[in-house]
Amino acid sequence: DAKTTQPNSMESNEEEPVHLPCNHSTISGTDYIHWYRQLPSQGPEYVIHGLTSNVNNRMASLAIAEDRKSSTLILHRATLRDAAVYYCILRAGGTSYGKLTFGQGTILTVHP
């Protein structure tokens, strides 16, 4: 599986935007980019996913570089509830099941 690299931790203030980067220089043309987050003592929660184009949903936006070697998860207005570990995951397009490879992720701290 192609590897992703994320900063170990990031900090933000409440109600400010947060940009969480992810590098995936060995991504292949059919790899999807998925983001999950895990709040303390809970299971992972889906955030967003994309292939080539930028994506928006009610939780976040995903900005994908033109060469697809990096992407950024954007939380438009951080809240205290957004404090979590954020995982950037590549999933091969040919796979047909939920065999995701979680890395260490980025620990996001949100200050009031």
Place this chain on the structure above:
Amino acid sequence: NAGVMQNPRHLVRRRGQEARLRCSPMKGHSHVYWYRQLPEEGLKFMVYLQKENIIDESGMPKERFSAEFPKEGPSILRIQQVVRGDSAAYFCASSPDGRLTGELFFGEGSRLTVL
């Protein structure tokens, strides 16, 4: 609409005992995946099951661990003769079919402590 339900949420076992963890997928989901999260580590895929079938068990330890998803009832992850290294959080996820539609739905996990 209930999400993925796991029980027990917390389980304490002594070395050598058996642990059984249950997972009821979301309504309408027939694909179940088990993950393990060791302390201070990321989640690791263990096994993928469809009703009455094991599709991929490449992440399962070769001994003591088994999983099933019967035609009726929850999926069960069974750990025989537990050891301290089995202490971890075990998460179950489900999806409606074998192709990822975009998201896996995870339960809140079962935390196993082996004394």
